[in-house]
Amino acid sequence: MELSVVVPVHNEEDNVxxxxxxIERVLVDAGDYEMVFVDDGSTDRTLDRLDGLRARYPRxxxxxxxxCCGQSTALLTGVRVARGRIIATLDGDGQNNPADIPKLVxxxxxxxxxxxxxxxxxxxxxxxxxxxxxFSSRVANIVRGxxxxxxxxxxxxxxxxxxxxxxxxxxxxxxxxxxxxxLVQRAGGKVVSxxxxxxxxxxxxxxxxxxxxxxxxIVDLFGVxxxxxxxxxxxxxxxxx
Numbered sequence: 435m436e437l438s439v440v441v442p443v444h445n446e447e448d449n450v451x452x453x454x455x456x457i458e459r460v461l462v463d464a465g466d467y468e469m470v471f472v473d474d475g476s477t478d479r480t481l482d483r484l485d486g487l488r489a490r491y492p493r494x495x496x497x498x499x500x501x502c503c504g505q506s507t508a509l510l511t512g513v514r515v516a517r518g519r520i521i522a523t524l525d526g527d528g529q530n531n532p533a534d535i536p537k538l539v540x541x542x543x544x545x546x547x548x549x550x551x552x553x554x555x556x557x558x559x560x561x562x563x564x565x566x567x568x569f570s571s572r573v574a575n576i577v578r579g580x581x582x583x584x585x586x587x588x589x590x591x592x593x594x595x596x597x598x599x600x601x602x603x604x605x606x607x608x609x610x611x612x613x614x615x616x617l618v619q620r621a622g623g624k625v626v627s628x629x630x631x632x633x634x635x636x637x638x639x640x641x642x643x644x645x646x647x648x649x650x651x652i653v654d655l656f657g658v659x660x661x662x663x664x665x666x667x668x669x670x671x672x673x674x675x
Contacts, residue, residue, distance in 0.1 A: 437467040437539065438518030438598070442508030443526030447479040450526065454491055457524075457532045464536065469494045471526075472512045475502035506611045513601050521601060525592030530556070531631035538595040541628050551600055552624035555586055555615055556593035558632040582658060586615040586625055593630050605661060613658045622667040 439457055443450060454469060461467050473481045473496065484496045497511055513521055520539060524530045534556065541554045589612060596618070604610070604617045615625040 435466045435468060435517040435519070437461070437464060437520050437522060438470055438512075438516035439467065439522045439524065439532075439535065440470045440472070440509060440512035440516060441524045441526050442472045442474055442505050442512065443476065443480055443484075444474040444502060444505075444508075445476045445478045445480060446526040447476070447483050449528045450480060450483050451487060453524070453526065453528050453532070454487055454494060457535075458491060458493070460532045460535060467493065468517060470512045470516050471496050472508040473498045474504070474508040475499045504608055506607070506609055509611055510606055513598055516598055519598060520595060521598050522595045523592060527635050529633050529635055530591070530593040531633060534593060534628075534630040535595070538593065538628055538630070541626055542595045542597075545624060545626060546597075550624050551597065551622070552626065553594060553596035553600070553614065553618045554626050554628055555588065556591035556630035557588045557627040558591050559588075559629050561632050582613070582616040582655070582662065584613075584616040584619060584625065586627055588627065589613065589615050591630065591632075607654070607657065609654050613654065616658055616662065620662055620665045 439461070441453070450471065454471075457469055469491070471484055471494065473484060475498075481496075481498055484494075488494050488496060495515070497515060499508060499511065509523060520542065522535045522539065524532065524535075538554045538556065542552070545552050545554070594614060596614075600618065600621065600623060603621060604614075610617065618625055
């Protein structure tokens with residue numbers, strides 16, 4: 435299988451059906467693909483809605499965490515069971531536009547054709563969020579970028595495309611999804627940012643508070659810096675004969 439679209443969701447009962455329908459419309463001519471939705475311990479009707487949609491969408495697979503484990507763990511769960519060589523990730527709130535997936539997949543294939551492993555990250559240049567959220571994310575991106583040197587303007591965008599093999603080779607920790615560009619570069623990969631559409635949230639509420647993300651992010655930031663300093667990327671040569 436070529437492509438798996440992995441979507442972690444938590445309490446998004448009103449968003450899953452329209453998002454699945456959009457993905458299906460966009461990828462109807464994309465060949466062999468699947469959608470993997472991971473319900474991360476939702477306490478609303480998200481799981482019931484997903485289960486009810488499986489008959490209508492044969493490409494849909496649904497997994498469930500009995501308790502909420504966080505977005506990074508839900509992402510790892512989805513990638514582990516995915517059958518596709520290429521993984522595309524989306525946030526479950528409907529703010530990422532599935533129509534951008536083919537563009538990012540094409541960019542990844544171009545990267546790979548040049549003999550380079552890596553990741554294509556969405557860049558929400560025109561974000562449809564509150565002024566405070568845009569400001570706090572901008573500050574966070576500047577601080578993170580200056581300390582990690584990942585040269586990625588928008589690591590928080592949920593729309594990303596990468597190979598399954600590369601993702602599973604990265605070190606896992608809670609909240610790792612916020613640092614994927616730095617982790618990919620640490621593994622010797624290249625990260626390309628591509629401008630993508632961003633939409634306002636129409637249904638449901640955000641699951642992250644600014645201060646919660648700030649304090650957790652600071653701890654994780656120093657952890658990723660520690661990982662970077664201890665990375666070794668060997669040049670391997672096989673001795674023939």
